[in-house]
Amino acid sequence: MSYDFNKLLSDAVSEVSRISKMQTNRDVEGLIEILKDEKSGSRSEATLALGNIGDLRAVEPLIQSLKDKDASVRRVVADALGKLQDERAVDPLNKALIDPDDEVRRRAAEALGNIKSKKI
Numbered sequence: 001m002s003y004d005f006n007k008l009l010s011d012a013v014s015e016v017s018r019i020s021k022m023q024t025n026r027d028v029e030g031l032i033e034i035l036k037d038e039k040s041g042s043r044s045e046a047t048l049a050l051g052n053i054g055d056l057r058a059v060e061p062l063i064q065s066l067k068d069k070d071a072s073v074r075r076v077v078a079d080a081l082g083k084l085q086d087e088r089a090v091d092p093l094n095k096a097l098i099d100p101d102d103e104v105r106r107r108a109a110e111a112l113g114n115i116k117s118k119k120i
Contacts, residue, residue, distance in 0.1 A: 013016030015042050019030030024048035032061045040070040047073065059086045066092050071101035078104060090115060 019042070022030050031053075034046035037053070047065065050058040058080070065077045078096060081089040096108035 011116050012041065015039070016045055019049055022046075023052060028051055028053060028055045028057050032058060032107070035061050035065050040073050041070075043068065043070070043073045044076050047076045047080050051076075051083040054084060056084060056086055059084055063089055063092045066096050071099075071104055074099060074104045075100065075107050078107035078111045082107070082114040085115050087115060101103045 019031070019034065022034075028050065031046045034042050037043050037046070043065070045051045047062065050062060051112050062077050062081055062084070066074055066081075068074050068077065074096070078093065081093060093112050093115070097105050097112075099105050099108065
C-alpha cells in the first residue's frame with residue numbers, strides 16, 4: 001500500500017483550517033458534528049475548538065465523547081469539559097477517573113478541580 005504523504009498533509013492542513021474557521025465563526029453545531037468524524041485528529045481539533053468557544057451546548061456531546069475509542073481524544077475532551085465548568089460533567093468525569101489511560105485520568109481530575117473551584 002502506497003501513501004501520498006503530500007496529499008495526506010494537505011488534507012490535514014485543510015481540515016485544521018476548516019475547524020479553525022468554524023471556531024472563529026463560533027459554529028458550535030458544525031463542530032459538534034465533527035465529534036463523530038472517523039478521524040481522531042479531527043475529533044480532537046473540534047473538541048479543542050468547542051472548549052475554547054465555551055458554549056454550553058457542547059457539554060452533552062463532549063460528555064458522550066468521553067467514551068471515544070481514542071485516548072488522545074478522551075484527553076482533550078476532559079480538558080474541554082474542565083474549561084466549560086458545567087456541573088453536568090461531574091459524574092462522567094468521575095467515571096473517567098478509572099479510564100485505562102493514565103493521562104485521561106489525570107486530566108479528568110484536573111477538570112473536576114476546575115468545576116469544583118467554580119462553586120467557591
